[in-house]
Amino acid sequence: MELKVLDLFCGMGGFSLGFAMEGFIVIGVDKSRNVAKTYLYNLKKYNEKNEFIKKDLNKEIIKTDAPIIIGSPPCKPWSPLNTRRKGASHQDYICINAYFNHILANKPLIFIFENVPQIENDPILKKNLQKISQDYDYVIRNIRYSDYGAPTKRKRLFIFAFRKDLGLNLQEFLKELDEIGQKMPKKLVKDVIGHLVDVPEGKIKDHEWHKINFEKYGEKIKKKLYGCERIKWDDFFPSKGNLQKVLTLHPLLDRSLSIKENLLLMGFPNSYEFPEGLSKWGRYQMIADAVSPTFSNVIAKALKKVLK
């Protein structure tokens, strides 16, 4: 099935990736040059037709014939890690309107929206949902990625919406989603990064890490102060955000998690790599922003079943 999917605010392509793996054609849109390189470098491996459009989505509406629109507008206005310029006072607040203006302009058959759970009661979301409610049946779900086979227990809010004239049952889709999720093998931290314990830094692509000043942070780490935490070997990955803000230590070694380990813990496949020339912080940040492709792959699988 070569159905097209438009991914708004696509970042490094975590959301797109799960769809590309199931044979959907993905078109990512983002304003950042760094994500453009990363997105194309990885998504083209699945299909030459996968594309990237560099645009500021607050300034322009992309017209598309894609029957499915997905997307994750920036979550900084609601993120617990952001302690300044919250909500409407944040410059990215209006990106929510940009996402829904694309839905209103294109009227896709299906749309899926992702963000942090804290957005749920914000008036900007409620107002936009009211605008689409005439044409769409939708459901809001808080998803824990580890319930769907990902190694991370990060929680995110998803809105799944079907156009009313599509004649598809949203409940049937949700049932498929949960059934596929339940069948996914459970993966813990040790299962996905265990093989990297003895691998020296730089030996494989993206296996490099931020150097921690133990003289400065050693005491804080021992006392488990917020922002300094050793992750557990036998548990799911807590994934609190960018390493620059939350110092997350390797479960067994006195170092931070490598970029490669972060990728695997978020559910990216081993084949996902960053192109040359990107900064360490830039790469850590893109992963912190991403949808787990393990979960987006479950979505794509469930959609394929109900669209048959």
Ligand SMILES: C[S@@+](CC[C@H](N)C(=O)[O-])C[C@H]1O[C@@H](n2cnc3c(N)ncnc32)[C@H](O)[C@@H]1O
């Ligand atoms: C939460 S991240 C998206 C992560 C992505 N869904 C993934 O799974 O990898 C938000 C993205 O929105 C982009 N962005 C922010 N403002 C934008 C704008 N006005 N127009 C287009 N892209 C924008 C950022 O560059 C960032 O990559």
